[in-house]
Amino acid sequence: MIYPTLRHLYSNSIESYAKRTAFSLFKETPVTYEDFAQRVEKAKGLLLSAGLQKGDKVALLGTSMPNWNVCYFAVVTMGMVIVPILPDFSQDAIVAILEHSESKALFVTDKLFAKIPAEAKERLDLIIRAVNLIVVGGKKAGITAIPAVFPEPEPEDLASIIYTSGTTSSPKGVMLTHRALCNQLHMLISMIEVFPEDVFLSILPLSHAYECSLGMLYPFMQGTSVxxxxxxxxxxxxxxxxxxxxxxxxxxxxxxxxxxxxxxxxxxxxxxxxxxxxxxxxxxxxxxxxxxxxxxxxxxxxxxxxxxxxxxxxxxxxxxxxxxxxxxxxxxxxxxxxxxxxxxxxxxxxxxxxxxxxxxxxxxxxxxxxxxxxxxxxxxxxxCIMKGYYKNPEADSEAFTDxxxxxxxxxxxxxxxxxxxxxxxLSNMIVGSTGENIYPEEIESIINQHELVTESLVVQRDGKLVALVYMQDLNQKLRDQINEVHTDILNFVNSKVGKMSRITRILEQENGFEKTPTLKIKRYLYTEIMNRKGKRQSL
CATH class of the missing domain: 3.40.50.12780 (ANL, N-terminal domain)
Incomplete structure (x- = not known):
């Protein structure tokens, strides 16, 4: 069946799998679905006692653990909107997301609490320590009595706003409704069926849509443990x-x-x-x-x-x-x-x-x-399509065709x-000197097959293709012959690609590439650096 909202999904799993293990942290006591529900009720009470209402935004900044999911369900099952923030985001990015999303409350883990500057904390109505669900700040904490009836979401209500990390410089807030997420979870059944006896081992950040939908919501729906x-x-x-x-x-x-x-x-x-x-x-x-x-x-x-x-x-x-x-x-x-x-x-x-x-x-x-x-x-x-980008109609118009x-x-x-x-x-595609389309990802895939290459990035500089290469395990003997190593990589790659995709130069990236939380290279950083170098040399 397709659940109308995540509240319906949550209620069914709690009732159906009460005594089964839902989530656990490695080497720590498992949390049953029944225990999980008790924690969710506690978190709900804290939110309501600060005067939060249906539709309010609640940010979640934390590492992957059972209580991350507690915070998530406490928010979405009352029709509030969860705003997961990737732990690897910079302090400036976190503050910008809190402001842009208009989050009124924040669940946060201990180490990441230090990333929130004092002025940002002062603007929040409620701050809750995610590890034990204890209130640690907020100007409206405990100001009101908990209502007898909790608010409930509708299928078209927003469930989450996820700010993408991506390989471009500007995160955008993706708005996903309850209906979109529930549709996705139902469709997953036809691709990979999951059973209560299965065990997930989670190693990716829950703040990312991939892990959140496939690695948390889906197993929770099926009574599986993570x-x-x-x-x-x-x-x-x-x-x-x-x-x-x-x-x-x-x-x-x-x-x-x-x-x-x-x-x-x-x-x-x-x-x-x-x-x-x-x-x-x-x-x-x-x-x-x-x-x-x-x-x-x-x-x-x-x-x-x-x-x-x-x-x-x-x-x-x-x-x-x-x-x-x-x-x-x-x-x-x-x-x-x-x-x-x-x-x-x-x-x-x-x-x-x-x-x-x-x-x-x-x-x-x-x-x-x-x-x-x-x-x-x-x-x-x-x-399962998003409702749009939060407060960004220009990005919406670019995202959809007529x-x-x-x-x-x-x-x-x-x-x-x-x-x-x-x-x-599409944004990475390079147009060659004679108008042909060059796909740098395909060239990088070949470069990375070389025995000495850990990872690489192909950019265009002065109309020619240049490969930035990271070689993690290069010993001193090869380091002393670095020009021969570069030549060997060039010959290896250029023997396997078409004439228009051949590399003209290897530039070594000494300390590896800066990546997104899902381990994709932040391509825009290195493209900008190479463009600046090219401009300086042409002056």
């Missing part, structure tokens, strides 16, 4: 959790598996000249990948049946390894504005470098297709089976 890692997913923290939790479902971003492949699998099989030569033989490489895949499966607890990868496109070499290894990975494609999923490829029905087919109930078209390549902008009609299709600004092509192949962002 374990939060509680720390950044480094090998030191993740491996013990995988061993003990033995998850059946995980949601990740490409960079996590790409690091495992390049720094462990690939590095091990190319460690000396003999192994490197053998590894180049396709059928031997597949055998080695299969062996490594079995070990990887056991490392992830030996029960994983759905390993979701989303947020950006996965590197081709890493995906080839996963296919050879028969690791149960699935690919998803979507945006915050679509709540978020649009398409997906669920194991074992993956297809190399495809994000899969469109979900049932969603329509997709490719606009302004290139006659030669078939590449066009992905435009969508979905019952006939009502949402412009994703992603470039893709589709095959006869309806599978989508994302090529890059």
């Amino acid at each position: 374990v939060y890692l509680g720390t950044p997913p480094t090998p030191t923290s993740l491996l013990p959790a995988l061993k003990e939790v033995r998850p059946t479902i995980m949601l990740t971003v490409p960079l996590i598996m790409e690091k495992i492949y390049t720094r462990q699998i690939f590095a091990r099989f190319t460690g000396n000249k003999i192994l490197k030569t053998i590894y180049k033989v396709r059928f031997i490489r597949r055998k080695l990948h299969r062996i490594a895949g079995k070990r990887l499966y056991e490392t992830f607890g030996g029960r994983i049946r759905f390993f979701g990868i989303g947020g950006s496109r996965i590197n081709a070499a890493t995906e080839k390894f996963l296919r050879d290894a028969r690791f149960p990975y699935s690919i998803g494609y979507g945006l915050t504005e679509t709540a978020p999923l649009i398409a997906g490829a669920v194991y074992p029905n993956n297809f190399l470098q495809s994000t899969g087919t469109v979900m049932q109930g969603i329509s997709v078209r490719l606009a302004d297709q290139d006659q030669e390549t078939g590449i066009g902008e992905v435009q969508v009609k979905t019952p 006939d009502g299709w949402f412009r994703t600004k992603d470039l893709a092509k589709m095959d006869k089976q309806g599978r989508i192949f994302i090529k890059g962002r």
